[in-house]
Amino acid sequence: MVSKSAVAGSVGEGASSGVRGGGGFRPDIEGLRAVAIGLVLLYHAEVVELVPGGFVGVDVFFVISGFLITGLLIRELERSGRVSLGRFYARRAKRLLPATGVVLVVTAVLTWLSVSVVQWRVFGGDIVGAALYVVNWVLAGRSVDYLAEDVGVSPVQHFWSLAVEEQFYIVWPLLLVLVGWWVRRRTHARLRPVMAVAIGVVIVPSFVISLVWTASNPAVAFFVTPTRLWELGIGAFVAIGAPLWPRVPARVAWVLGWFGLVAVVVSAVVLTEQVAWPGYAALWPTVATALVIVAGFTSGRWGAASLLAWKPAVWVGGLSYSLYLWHWPLLVTATNLWGELGGKKGLLVAAASFVPAYLSYRLVENPLRFSKGLSGSNRLSLSLGGNFTLVGVVAGLVLVLAVPTSTTNPEQDQAAGAQALDGQEAQRDAGEGGADGGADGDATEAPPPGSVGSLADVEWFTPQPAEATASVPSAYDDDCQQNQESAEVVVCEYGDLESETVVVVVGDSKILQWQSAIEAIAEDEGWHVISMTKSACGFHAGMQVANGGPYTSCAEWNENVLAQILEIDPDAVLTSQRVTTALEDATNDETRSTQAMEDAITEQWSAVADADIPLIALLDNPSPGMQEYDAVYECVAENMDSLEECTFSRQEGYESSSAPLQQAAAERVSGVHIVDMTEHICPGETCVPVIGNILVYRQTSHLTDAYVRTLQRQLAEQLVPAVASANS
Template sequence: MRNRSTDFRDDILAARGWFAALIVVYHLWGVPIGGPVGIDLFFVISGYLITRQLVDERTRTGRVSMVAFIAKRVRRIAPVAIVVIVATVLVSSLIWYLPRAIVVAGDGMSALGLVANWHFIAEQHSYLEPSGTPSPLEHTWSLSVEEQFYLVWPLLVVLATLRVRSGARRRIVARVVAVAAVALVLTAVYSAWRTASAPDAAYFDTVARSWEFIPGIIGGALAASIDRIDVRVRTAVGSAGFLVLVGSAFWLDPSIGFPWPGAVPSVLGAALFVTFGIHGGVPRRLLTIPPTRYLGRISYPLYLWHFPVAILLPVAYGRSTTVLVVAAALSVLLADLTSRWIETPVLRSGWLRGWTAGGHRPLRAVLALRRSSRRRTIRAAAITAVFLVLIGASAAVPSPGSARLTAAVAAVVGDVRPSPTREWADDVEVRRAVDAALAAPRWPSALEPSLDRAFTTTIADEFDEVAGCRYPDGTVLAEALPCDAGPATAAHTALLIGDSTATAWAPGVVDALVPLGWRVRTLAFSACSPFAVPAARDAPSSTCSTSRQAGLALAAGAEADLVVLSAGGETWSERVRQLPSERRAAFARQWSAAVSDGVDQYRRLADRVVVLGPSPHGAHTSDCAVRVGGPERCETELPRDEVRASCVGGDVECVDVTPWFCDADGVCPAFIGDTLVRADRSHLTARTARSMSALLREALVSDEH
């Protein structure tokens, strides 16, 4: 019933195959809804097997060699991971243009450093609800979590059993189980708190995930005792656990927080299955069919290969059924070849084998933890603590895909912001350019910025959080200085206030008004509409309320002739999607009333108030623009309800900018003329904003001014 060559039980091997296949299907087709619970099974299996080995080693030899343990992990994990990560980075650079390729390279660096999970937390990734095309290396978070956990757990085993003699298995097991039980309670409490307070971060958080290893750890520690239970009882319990695990994959409620309590059923089911096993009868025959044993043997390279293939192949060739089937087959083929030619030869080779045998004496003197060696234990603990501090610090340091690195690379490759080659004179002219762009089979050769230079640095200077005037939500006016353009003694003053889209419009508004003798002052707060619009589920945040008060305070002291208010339409769409259809009409009325009330507040403080309608939002240009496809991949639509939401209610004066960006059917190209429209999902490039200055001038300047 055991696979002696791998130290895996056949039922565990087959289960790995079943759930590796389930994860592949989930990432390609989005079903079953609980596909990610396969990761929970892998964590439980890992905890069970490794703890069983640690307890056996401690009982047999009286020590646990950290060098041997780490060397085994490196031999098992590193070769395949390095090949997949390097290949993914290289292929990504062939498919995507430089801005996205650099981000993937940064993801690869964090994956190689086994801190990918903290990197994705710092980059504010959402695994279950991604806002764009996920990183092809996002799945490496689980590898990072596992290796970080196993830097700590063997050390805890050693510390818990310091004064226990070799051979005293019962005392060793009792202490390991006691430490594991305490760790289970502490990490489960932390996971519940983290999931409630920051669900996206909790998904990747090592501590929030640690409790998932511990039921397997307890089972591994108690394995010798459990093996003495009647095989029929063990099979019945193990089969029940497997059914719970399978059920959680198909009936997981996505509204339940993950990992806590969402992962509880799958972890408990996996723990029962792994600990007690399925040792005979029909359940075993169904579980261990040859295809699942085969997939189990290649499950590690299959897990690593499938996600890059599932992301990159549809990006390059479209998301058709044929492409998805090819992606599944290619994932298995690559996993088989990698297992056959890299993983297995390395495991059979002599690489690091001397370390696993305890032959590397200088390091063993530090890390081979003997029961009587407190000094060595302290040294090993110190080394582990330093590494953990470095892991934690990585979340605070700008990560490779961050804005700072992007800006630095943009400067190196010559990210310049030339003046637009033309300024659209009127609606007719820009409509012709829009229609021509939608009919174009390829990107313009003179596109500005070029797709290899389309970094977020191509958004207006005002967008910068340090040098500009875009502030975090909740910033008070005393700490939020506006960006000023034009002389302080100008005859007329205009305020541009809103969320981050206001800063993206700033170059166009400045070019429209300053030459006419105006002063333009811009102030924006990230993700905070200037209107007290309702949230779909919760009340508007108090921090955004503070930001709105800051905008009103600026207007109160400015004696403005004109206030231009801007908010991204994406906010409307995201909130409406959360609502059932029967509630959307009432929600729209509340939204319109909030816009009208907001405009009325500013009218008391300025001569004229204009709402600038939302510009198109869509896929991030760095995601949708690929070297193997045309501009149609980046086309988007501007739903009319977004425009209505911003422009109806009372006698709101609104500038509908849809005709400047979209055709009569609401389809919007990614470029107009020779200018790239968006620098990301929702913000205009500075060049696009400037090209609209004549249209803005006509819309914003009244006859009195």
């Protein structure tokens, strides 16, 4: 699967004083770079009806970079028998890092101006990762982090491909130096054949890893270096064979060149985001690119190289690195400010990026790249690059440190929140008031529950919006939730491990969000609690959809976890879930329905009931729905003086949750006990973002751990009798 926001061309090398292939200027390669950046721009500008596979531009750039860098290094080895690593890295530093530093500073400013404060810390960290060229690993980790589901599109997400290249630039010269040393010690060894073998030893495993990871973990495979090295290696092989390619007959080269160029363009038109990438499908544009480069050695006047050498194409190719750096932050900023751009607005923003790209090319890149003072000193060039890297790091850290932090005591605030909730219930029982009061509050005296009026002091509630996503139970730190890739059942135990009363907690993050309260209840009641949860995977017998395809590991996990529950034979099973649809046909992604999920829940619960194991369903909490915001805490961050903007209908929240499905399934399975915490989460007809002095919601519809802890007594009032009746 390919995400638009994940794709950007890798254009870090070869646009300096002209692209050199076999040692001479290759304008056709500059033109090929123009094709690649053009495909990426169209794709990012959301002109997907023209180039749904425009992401192949990245792979074209990888091949070109592998060709250029390997050619440069191998010619130096042949000329002098050695590679000057200092000179190599100095050239990269003054070529790439100054422009990068400037763009990252501007990106940090644009991020500060255009996104909510709740995103600053994450995106500031991304900017630091981009400056250090490790952001591809940051993005890979986030792609499988369930707790990062609310994170928007990173303004430096396009740096993942540059990070791959920079890591390649570190490893590749060292490999070639090692090969050169080995060849010098053996008088009969020939450099290029030995080099080909050495590169093959690297890229063959890389291609195998790409196939395996793309099939098993595509979100990670897309970003990480091991799955991409083989693409750069294809370009390296072309560079090694440079002495052979001029011998290719002109007519053959003519056919290869046009075939390769057409194949690159067709791949962008035919391939879609649904293709698992990179994997074997990436052979299409990468091999096609290699054919174009090979043909350019000798294809003649009417070959594809003559078209690619067209002066406007060469000009765009020379600008491609700078253009690549600038276009994505501008597109992301425009989207943050104006919403989805669509093709026309996207093209306008992409076209506008030529202006800063050209200015930075003329005012930053070229003056430093061609500076005589820098050219004469590797140390000075490396120092310059290091300073610009430091500038990028500082820009990211400033954005991180700009996030406000709470100065209140979380434990005191949670206690105050619980006390306020008790007071609210007493008021309701006495008929003296509802949950829609409008008083202000502060950090020492909790305001009335459900207060949604103006706030004199933004620090009176906890957690602060920017810290909401970190308010999760300890189960996440303890790795108690299985990820989306594995079907193995992860078991965590708490409470009284010697107790005869055993309660199994099973499901997705919606049951795990209650862990702190359940654990406290278990300790008070002397229960032995066994937790078995999996990311985004409910306890049912159906097939969900995840990441655009069937969630097969969830189905396998459910089989495994049911077998373990039947073997344990607990006193009760406690479950909840978020997902509301399943596939009627497990092989067809278009057959999702709520009825299929209801049937799947019923089947799984029935299997538990048939084994005479009592089942307790903790109903899903109301799901927030706000058109302008992705999450409650983000709305709160943007509306501190008017929290009414962050309310939503209790009825609509109930209907958009999975609670109706759970209740419907409970009616079909004998003996299921319902635990409903809705009145404590949404006390009135309108759900409010803050109760007492506790922020209620974190990611999407999940509750903050801070608020869950205040509900221990209310949960115990329903859960303890349910477990007791199960044992009677």
